[in-house]
Amino acid sequence: MKILGGRFLQILFALLILLRIQTSMGFYSTMAGDEVRCIERERQALLAFKQGLVDKSDRLSSWGSEEEKKECCEWEGVQCSNTTGHVIALDLGFHGLYSRGNLSASLFELQHLTYLNLSWNDFNLGRILESITSLNKIQYLDLRYCNLGGFLPTQLGNLTSLKHLDLSGNKFNIENLEWLSLFSCLQYLDLSKRDLNMVDNYWLQVIKLSRLTELSLNERNLRDVIIPLSIPMINTSTFLAYLDLSFNNLTASTFQWLLSKFNKSLVDLYLSGNQFQGLIPESLGHMTYLETLDLSDNQFEGEIPKSFGNLCKLRYLDLSHNNLDQMLSELIGNFSGCLQLSLEYLVLDGNKIKGPLPNVIKNFSSLQWLSLNNNQLSGALPKSIGLLSKLVQLEMFSNSFNGVITEAHFSTLSKLRYLDMSFNHLSINFSCDWIPPFQLDYIILTSCKLGPKFPSWLKTQREFSYLDISSSGILDSIPKWFWNLSSTAFHVNLSSNQIYGILSNLSTKFSGSFGIGIDLSKNKLEGPLPVFPHNLTSIILSENMFSGSISSLCTITGGKLSFVDVSNNQLFGKLPDCMTQWTSLVILNLANNHLFGKIPSSIGSMSLLESLSLQNNNFSGEIPSSLANCSALQFLDLSDNSFSGIIPAWIGERLSSLTFLLLRSNNFSGDIPLQLCWLRNIMLLDLSNNNLSGSIPWCLQNLTALAQKESSARDHSFADSYLKAGGYYSGSYADKSSVIWKGLERDYWNGNLKNLRIIDLSSNKLTGGIPVHVSILFELVQLNLSRNQLIGRIPADIGQMKQLESLDLSQNQLSGHLPWSMSQLNFLSTLNLSYNNFSGRIPLGAQIQTFDASAFVGNPSLCGLPLTPTCPGDEKSKSKPTDSGGKDNQEDRAEFWKSFKSGMELGAAIGFVGVVAVKFDHPWKHICILFYNNLRVRLRNLKDCLYLLVAAVGLRLREHVSRLGRKLKLFERSVSS
Structure with missing residues (x-):
């Protein structure tokens, strides 16, 4: 909105300069009766320039047309001298042109050019060629936001007649700015949005330009002035009126210097976003x-x-x-x-x-x-x-x-x-x-009390484009006059009220070409969905009482629809096969309705789709293979339906951006595909309550988002969705799902979902053991493998999963001792190991002994607190101080020395793996890094073993000292008696 202020003044000032330059150069469009014709070689140069461009909007259709075959002075954007016929101005700014390469060398022929504006076109990272640097009569050069690359040629210093130079918003590299000192006539300079750190304090040299009146160097990563404030700047511009140094790294010293040098000239000063x-x-x-x-x-x-x-x-x-x-x-x-x-x-x-x-x-x-x-x-x-x-x-x-x-x-x-x-x-x-x-344009009164009646004063506001009266206490129906108000509105939000009634036909409302977003969620609206305007960009009707089919969504044919949320209603029927016209859709939420049937293959037409939620309906059949085309998917929730078949391998192969995958409570069968291990961004994987069989994939350690603190999870920006659809919105959207968290089903939004890093494979028919490398998933918060047919031991390194808050391995056939490392799970607040075949002593730890005995029941050979006060052999151990702890301690020692030996062997290999991990490229690099992480875990386990060994020795020594003390006291008593 700042364009209403300083930016407006900047643009106005630039236009005034342009007008002054044009007037001083005396050029204008040739009138119909003029006799002067364009120069043929310049005409050919312009045609050659056009050949190097892609003109999708056909803005240059007049160039070379038959009726104006020789009159290039009449072409779009071309201006000639009214006396010589030479092309003196080329103004193609904002023409939507796309270059096939570098700026065409044909411009070399336009030696009389004094004005060149190619701004806001796309030159495809092409370079500024010497053809431009040879146009030494140029006074006005505007190349802003042209997507130029390469190195900025120092030959630009040849353009000594320049009064206006704008190179902002490009991607070229700048080696030095010494050539700027040659511009003795320069009045306007904009080098914004490019890193100038490599040219150090050359921006100070820019300020020396004696005729400079406007300077913009915003978003340039500029450094502080490093010269003493007392040293004067020789030939410093005394005319500098406009200075923009916004969003750099400048501090107070630069600020004081600017105030001391330009306190008598500056009119507009922009210093936002500094330090x-x-x-x-x-x-x-x-x-x-x-x-x-x-x-x-x-x-x-x-x-x-x-x-x-x-x-x-x-x-x-x-x-x-x-x-x-x-x-x-x-x-x-x-x-x-x-x-x-x-x-x-x-x-x-x-x-x-x-x-x-x-x-x-x-x-x-x-x-x-x-x-x-x-x-x-x-x-x-x-x-x-x-x-x-x-x-x-x-x-x-x-x-x-x-x-x-x-x-x-x-x-x-x-x-x-x-x-x-x-x-x-x-x-x-x-x-x-x-x-x-x-007559308001923007009406934003969220959370203000307007109700209970619908505010009648809105009836007078017929020019609004943005209306938000959500959460305003309205307990009323929407009056008919409301939908006839502003035809140019692009955003209407009446959500979170208690509005009731049936929506009327909306197909003829909001005729503006920009598109319209409507949010009526969290009200008490009922009846069928209305017929919608064809130009909708978003429709949010969640948490109402709408019923009937969703086929009326097919009336939205404008090609800009990016967001549909009709979740939590009473809608029923099959999905209409009209999704081929929703190619801009980013978010589709149909959760918690009564929809059924198979998913149409046309769902694959929505290639921009990022979030798809079909939770808690009655959809059936297999997941359509066309969904593999939706490679931008980050959130996929198909839980609580009747889907069947296998989990397709292409989910891991094609949907690499997935962050949340929820397939809970369906009828999926077969093995868990190994390709799911390719989902390196996944943070919530829920395949529970299906008919899956086979073993748990051994490659779970590949899920790097569960092993590293950094993640790609996002709070989905509704504005981002609209940018992709060519629309506008100033709200936000958070993916929502029902999650089994610590045994209870709860609703979570993306803001807190991203903190719940979960693997839930419970209630299936999985066999085999728990993959030993699951302990590498250091950031996992919940692991639920309960109600399967798993065998074997709990991985000895499970204590490395320091972030675990919930661990459920109940109702399997797991066996062996509980690893001593479990005592290191300090954040564990939910634990269930019941109904397995565990044996031996429950590890002692500050956290484990706080759980109820129900966490360990159903393991007849398991002993120790909180299940039993003692373990078999404890009394015998007390009567024989020389006993080192019985069979359990012997097994612990054996496990320790096994880990010690393994750790030494792995330590010898770790240097080699480190070198390989650095040298090799993908895919070997990734494999080596995973191996390296495993080695690191093993060595950390070795360190913990040594620590516990020392602690155990200390404990034994203290026990022996205590026993010796008691014996001495008994001896003293016997002597005294």
Whole structure:
């Protein structure tokens, strides 16, 4: 939104310069009656230039047409001298052109060119060729956002007549900027959005350009000024009026230097997104020519200087996203003076500003934009805010304002277009017959109390494009007039109210070409789904009482639909086979309905699909193979249905982006495919309650997202979805699923799902043992292998899984001793080992002994707390101090020396594996890294063995000392008696 402020001024200023340049050069389009014809070699050069371009929009259709075969001066974007006929201007900015290679060398023929604008086209990382650097009459060169690559040629220094140079937003490499010193006439320079760290402080040399009036170096990773402030800059520009150094790495020293050198010239100063700390300098108040000041996204703290009141020309002030903690009344008081009369835009979002909105704000007679979002403001809104008659935009969301808002607050705000008062404690109480003086474009009143009746004053707002009155306490039906309001709306959100009734036919509403997003979720709407407008980009109707078929979704044919959520309703029937027209769909959620039948193969047409949830319906048949085309899938939930057949191997082969895979409670059979081990991003794998057989894949350690803290899980951005569909939205979407967590079924959203790293293979017919390398999954939080037919031992290294909170191995045929390393599972809060064939002593540990005996029942040969007070042989051990602990201790020692020997052998190989892991490329590199991780675990296990051995020896020694002490006391008593 800052374009309404400083960016608007920047664009306007650039246009004025362009107009001045064009006027001074005396060129204009040739009139129909002119006799001057274009030069043939220049005409051929233009045609050659066109041949190197892909013109999908046909913007250059006039180039070379029969009726204008020789009149290239009449072609789109071409301007010629009205006296010589030479091409002197080529303006193809924003034409959507795509280059087949480098910038064409044919431009060399246009030696009289003084103006060249190729901005916002795509030159496919091509280079700037010498053909451009030879055009030494060029005064205006605009190549911004052209996707240029390679090295920026130093020959650009040949263009000594340049007055305007814009190379921003490209991807070329810059070796040096020495050639900039040759531009003695340069007035405008923009090198933004490219790393200039490699050229060190050459940006200081840029500032030396004596005629420079505008300089933009934002997002350039610039370093601090390293020269002493006392050393003057020779030939420093005295004309510099516009300076943008936003989003660099500059600190206070640079700030002070800028204030000292340009305090008499700067008009627009943008320093947002740097590392400025401490108090805002008082000296800013002496820059009396300032009209725009942007210090947002820094770390300023404390108060705003009183000297700001002297900035009589300041119109735009942005101090948002700092740490200012002043009372709002004091802050406004520091603006007393001429600043009150000049200020038009005041942005203070994201600070710690406190207190109520003072009445004195009415003195800001020029204020057009007031933004106070995300602060600690409180109290009632004063009616004097209605005296800001020029106010266009009012934002104050996420504060603690309270009280009642009446028409008196807005009675004179006839220019108001943008209103956001959401997430406060406000009640909007406008009388039923009140006609507001404004026509709002954006209406955002989330969590404000508007109900219980549907707000009738909205009937007067016929020009809105964005409406959000969610969570506003409406207990009413939607009036018929509502859907006839704004035909240009692109976002309507009435969610989280208690709106009831049946939706009418919406197919003829919202005729705007931009597309429309509708959110009516979490209400009490019922009846069939309506017929929708063809140009919908999103439809969210979840958590209502809709019934009937979902076939009306097939009326959405505009090709922009990116999000459908009709979950948690009473919809039934089969999926319609119309998904071929939803090629932009990113999210499809049909969970918790009564849908049935097979999934149509047309689902594979949705190649952009990232989230698919069909949970808790009655779908049947096999997973359609066409789903393999949806390679962008990250969330796939088919749980609680009647799907059958095998789990297809292509899930692991083709859906490599999967983060959540839930196939719980279906009728899948056969083996678990080894290819699922290729899902390196998977964080939740739930295949429980099926008919799966065979062994657990030995390659589970390949699930690297469960072994490493770093992960690719995301809170799905609804805005990202809309970008892919060419639409717009400012909300967010979180995938939701029902998860069996610590034995209970709970609903989780993506925000907390990504913290529940889970493998659940329970309630199947799996055989064989637990893969020994499962202990490499260091970040696993829940492992559930219960109710299978597993045999063998628990992996000895299971104690390495430090993050485990829930472990369920119950109702299998597992045997052997419980590994001593289980005592290291310090976060374990749920444990179930019941009904197996475990034997021996339960390991002693701070966590294990806190569990109830039910966690160990059904293992007749298992003993020790909390199951039994003692183990067989404990009394015999006490009577024979020389006994080292019986059979259990002998087995423990044998296991220790086995681990010790194994660890020594593995340690000898670890160096070799480390070298191989570095040298080899994929796939050997990945295999070696996995092997290396296994070695590392083994050696860590060896270290733990040594630690426990030392601890055991110490314990034995202490016991012997204690026994010796008791014997001495007995001896003393016998002597004394």
